[in-house]
Amino acid sequence: MEVNEIAFNLILYSGNARSKVMEALKLARLQFxxxxxxxxxxxxxxxxxxxxxxxxxxxxxxxxxxxxxxxLLVHAQDHLMTAMLARDLSEEIIDLRQSDNKQ
Known part of the structure; x- marks a missing residue:
């Protein structure tokens, strides 16, 4: 696979993941x-x-x-790392929100 194709795939999948993470946070805010x-x-x-x-x-x-x-590849790696961090932090935020909701 060519470097640009690799980079674009990383950006695509990372962007999809980040969008889903942000949607998860919105759903948690609504208590879903x-x-x-x-x-x-x-x-x-x-x-x-x-x-x-x-x-x-x-x-x-x-x-x-x-x-x-x-x-472009450096940019793609940045997208991936940002999406991974957002994913990890969102899980903690959702867990905290869910715990607060139970009290």
Whole structure:
């Protein structure tokens, strides 16, 4: 897979995941916790796709394949890391909101 294609796939899957995370937070705010958790699962599926693309890229490089670093690829990695952080933080926020709701 070409570097630009890798980058665009990372951006696509990361963007999808981030959108689902934000939707999960909105659902939690409305106290639809089951739906919010389902949306987080969907975000996880998108992050898994991105992670596979990233892992394949690293494995190819480890095998001696050439890799070129581009600003687009750096940008894509940034998207992935931001989406992963948003996912982790949203789970904590939703758990806190759900705990507060039970009290």
């Amino acid at each position: 916790f089951d739906n919010a958790n389902e949306m987080l699962k969907e975000a996880d599926e998108e992050l898994e796709k991105a992670h596979k693309v990233q892992t394949n890229m690293m494995q190819e490089e480890a095998k001696g394949g050439s890799s070129s670093l581009s600003i």
